[in-house]
Amino acid sequence: MPTPIRLLLIDDHAVMRAGLANMLNANTDFKVVAGADDAATGLALYRQHKPDVTLLDVSMPGMSGIECLRALRAEYPTAYVLMLSSSDAEEDIVQALAAGACGYVSKSARPAELTAAIHDAQAGKRVVSAAIESRIAEHASSSTLTSREIEVLHLLRKGMNNPDIGHLLGITRRTAKAHVAAILQKLDAADRTEAVARAFERGLLKV
């Protein structure tokens, strides 16, 4: 392998970044050219180095991995980005793939799985960890919330009741109630409390 694949690492966990860099640099197929601990720095380093493949953590404080991915792909539509995740929340996976990620690898994956994924990513293939594929299947069979419903969901999380939600959104309590009813049905929840819990499980709401 004469020319190694040039990599950019974006992950807020410095320990993970250092570890990944050590591991990948030990393999002559790869060369980590830069590492960032937040999305903004990551974008800047991408412009500077134009890596072959970018490894991007999904969950980061500030601009999330997904947002970073969108920003990156908006500027460089052909960028090869492989998402790394610890959470495996379905929502993130679907959104990442929709936003043009080349693949989605769990941090629980074996190192060999990661290196294979990087090779595939550079070759333009789409790769998803086996453990993650099943999650996508689940998600496909469940419903998607509309943007209005997501908006209401965030207010439910804050403990708001229907009248207050209606007032805040400039609609009647009856409409707010209709949105809540739709959320309950789509998330298969008995009440708004379970709806919020399930939203956390699916990654619709984040800690």
Next chain:
Amino acid sequence: MPTPIRLLLIDDHAVMRAGLANMLNANTDFKVVAGADDAATGLALYRQHKPDVTLLDVSMPGMSGIECLRALRAEYPTAYVLMLSSSDAEEDIVQALAAGACGYVSKSARPAELTAAIHDAQAGKRVVSAAIESRIAEHASSSTLTSREIEVLHLLRKGMNNPDIGHLLGITRRTAKAHVAAILQKLDAADRTEAVARAFERGLLKV
């Protein structure tokens, strides 16, 4: 440094484990003698290798890091265990330190911070990341739920109402209501829905 500090790594993220091992073995102060991807294996490897210091991830599928810590300390009360965390949820930190962890290091910490923490741990000092200390302060000022309240909290998460909770726990709906009222007050929540959301934020409930 003639005799390196012998380390055991327990983390379900293989990538993180491999990375950590690479990084730490590059430093002659340390020698990673074993790595496990779940708590049970970790315990077995501890018995086998008796490492000087154990690095233990807080969140793992199956037996959690906290439970693993308790089991380990029950068997080897003098074990030096350093917790590694990605979530930084307050609850985990407090519980880990209460269960006898030597320290609690965020995965966002710089590598130097980690190596320093390992040295301190082996010296019997207690170390906590700066970023994590502030969280403990927050927690100290807030209230602790009783075990009964935690039990009720888990039922709220499932969308149960007071009569059903009472029935399940063998108490009246009035008592269930009293527990819920206590939860709301302690978590500073307007209703049970916000209580569940705040519980996720604090690490009392997990995805």
Next chain:
DNA sequence: CGGACCATTGGCCAGGTGGCCAATACGTCC
């Protein structure tokens, strides 16, 4: 252009919610 989906709103109603008052009983800690 008609169908599909969405956001919006209305009435009605049995049942649950959360806050207020107060009381008993059982442990532990000083």
Next chain:
DNA sequence: GGACGTATTGGCCACCTGGCCAATGGTCCG
């Protein structure tokens, strides 16, 4: 032994909840 925290229970009440019925416009797609 007494104070304290916890678990337990009661009544009362204004308010909110979620499910049922049905209807109106808007947009987007084939």
